[in-house]
Amino acid sequence: MKAIIPVAGAGAKLRPHTYTQPKALIPIAGKTILSFIVDQLHTAGINEFIFIVGYLGEKIQDYVKQTYPDLHCHFVYQNERQGTGHAIELTKNIVGDDEVFVVLGDTICDYDVKEIMDSGYSMLGVKKVDDPRSFGVAEIGDEGFITHVVEKPSIPKSNMALVGLYKIKETHFLFECLHHLFTEDIKTYGEYNLTDALDCMIKRGARFKPFKVKNWFDCGKKETLLESNATLLKKFGGKIHESVQNENSIIVPPVSIGPGCILKNAIIGPHVAVGANTTVQYSILRDSIIGSYTNLYEVVLDNSLIGSDASVKGLSRSLNIGDNTEIDFG
Template structure:
């Protein structure tokens, strides 16, 4: 079994960070979105991955090669983003009709990985949401079998959202449905959707079981990413980590990367700080700070600060990308 992880998306809702960093590599509770996905799938026994990359794909390649040198990794470049279905189709020759697991590159869920992978049928991960209009939506019968899926319906007939987690036994049929949709120009919301291909398979008689995930973390927007960071810090045991820095108060949970120099500051709660970052005379809470950044005399709350960033002065709420220098004094 192989895993396909599309990470070619531009991450427009996380700009300016996604201009210089793929959203799958954004720091989150001492990890990255991508590392959480890979770790879960490896726990399920998967060791062969196909990464669909695009803009900044070299950063995905470098990260995977450095952190996961023992996995079998393939990289497929998607220069023209035309939707998730189009991205998946580009992996056809590598998959070679094997069973596949597809996990979207901004999808973090808590779920029973073994039960998901070893389900005898194809499976779609679902989670009940208050407003399903921004998601793919599944209609499920009383036996837990999916009858219909539709991408971002204007009038949803269900509140069960597709979370971006799929196991496909009939991969040959999936690729055939995607190819037919592309040849016929059948787009949803301007893109070739994986959801449309799955509905094509359902209409052809393929059985998809509904698989309800325990928790779904939204990592596509600043506000929900900060909420996810706070939840995952507790899940990954950041409240048990011990840190000692000069004249600094740590309010758990926090995750502080390697090689950081922190002085005269208050850090936490719910803060992730990347590697080799320097902070002095600063107060940081409910925020994410990237790698190799330098913050002096700053007050931050509900903020995301990119990597290689220098900040001096005082602020309350910021959303700043990589390679930035700002003096707020």
């Protein structure tokens, strides 16, 4: 089985961070979003990965090669973003007849990957939501199979949202339906959508079973990213690297603090993730994500997202600051 991870999106809702960093490499709970996905699939036994890259794709490629040198990886460039269906179609020659596990590049979920891989059916991950109109939606029949999927319906007939996890056994069928979308120019909201291809498969006789995820961590925008960071820190307990220099500072768990950090007269936590080689002095941080190689001095931050190589001095408020930024409120 091969894993396909589309990470070509521009991540507009996480700007300014995604001007300089792909969304998949945004840090959360001591790891990147992409590492949560790859580690989960690799632990379950998947060793071959296809990354669909585009915007800042060279950063994805460099990160994967450096972090996972032993994985068998392919990189496919989606130069024109025409939707998830278009992205998956680009992998056709690499996939061949193998089964695939497609995981959207901003999807961190809590579920049993091995159980899904071992199932004899194609399967789609779902989660009950209050307002399904912003998601792909799955309708489930009496026999437990999915009867219809539709992308962002204005009048949903189900509250089971597709979470971005797709295990597909009949890949030849998938690529036939993707080809059908292109030849008939079938688009949803101006894009060739994977959901439409899956619905085409169902109409032609493919059988999909739903599987419910225990948790679905939304990493799409600042507020939900910070909420997901807090939840994941609670779940995994956080980690303070042994090289961290702590001088007269208080740490309130759970937190994640990367290697090479210097803490001086600071209070950090709860629910704070700090990247490598960051210095925090005379500051109070809580419910925040701080990038690497950043300097914070005399600040009080709550619910803030600070990029890498940033410098912030002297303030008390909530911030959303991108990479390579210097701010002095003195």
